[in-house]
Amino acid sequence: REPPRVALVCGSGLGALAEELTEPITIDYRDIPHFPRSTVQGHAGRLVVGRLGSAPCAVLQGRFHLYEGNAPSQVVIPVRTMALLGVHTLVLTNAAGSLRPELGPGHLLVIRDHIDLPGLAGRSPLVGPNDERFGTRFPSMTDAYDPALRRLALALAPKELRARSGVYVGVGGPSYETPAECRYLRRAGAHAVG
Ligand SMILES: O=P(O)(O)O[C@H]1O[C@H](CO)[C@@H](O)[C@H]1O
Ligand SMILES: Nc1nc2[nH]cnc2c(=O)[nH]1
Structure with a gap:
């Protein structure tokens, strides 16, 4: 197979x-x-x-x-x-939770970039000895989400999903965010949180 x-x-x-x-x-x-x-x-x-x-x-x-x-x-x-x-x-x-009024329930956000809050605080999955099979130490994150695949997803998504691209912010959980946290994350440039 x-x-x-x-x-x-x-x-x-x-x-x-x-x-x-x-x-x-x-x-x-x-x-x-x-x-x-x-x-x-x-x-x-x-x-x-x-x-x-x-x-x-x-x-x-x-x-x-x-x-x-x-x-x-x-x-x-x-x-x-x-x-x-x-x-x-x-x-x-x-x-994910929306941080923007124009992104309603059922809409599709194609991630173009992210803010990894746990990662920035030292809880990145890459912490520890580097396993070269999966990439180098300090990998570039400029195009973490392949631009060609993103274009394809936006072009092929059904119209009713109102697909758009945006920035996703990853958080630790397991609570939802407070209103103050949502304002903070929105100002940081994020469109969705999870
Ligand atoms: O789709 P999954 O992996 O369940 O993740 C979502 O579910 C959790 C809370 O609803 C958050 O972690 C959010 O990102
Ligand atoms: N952290 C987080 N996860 C989610 N999963 C679905 N909605 C949400 C949200 O608003 N916040």
Whole structure:
């Protein structure tokens, strides 16, 4: 069987995307060595490998979060596993809170850049000895989100999703943000928070 070249990580409520795969093989995260446990509702905790159209594809039903008690180095285990399998294109999705009145529920924000607040405070997944298989120390973050793929997503998104590009700010959780925090994050240039 051809190994997947494209992987999709599903955020809350998006796990059903795995049902689009044909010839699916499903593996519970519990059966994959070193994977942490999924504890969040709406994150099934399964890896589904199959075909999306003609492309061999992997869908991860659920991600791991810092607020579940995982170390940053554990949170990235699925992404690094995909890289070791030969995946070259990774699509990340998540449920996020809007910081802009024009971005309503059900709208799609294509991330063009991010502010990683836990990372800036020393909780980056890259902290620790550098594993050169996954890149150099101090990688450039100028085009962290591939511009060609972003253009494609904006061009192909269904009209009703009112897709636009924007800046995502990552926070630690597990509480939603206070009004003062939302004002602060909006002034910092973010469009969505999660
Ligand atoms: O889509 P997932 O990974 O569940 O993430 C979202 O869910 C959590 C809170 O609703 C935040 O972490 C937010 O980003
Ligand atoms: N942190 C955070 N996560 C979310 N997930 C969905 N909405 C939100 C939000 O407003 N804030």
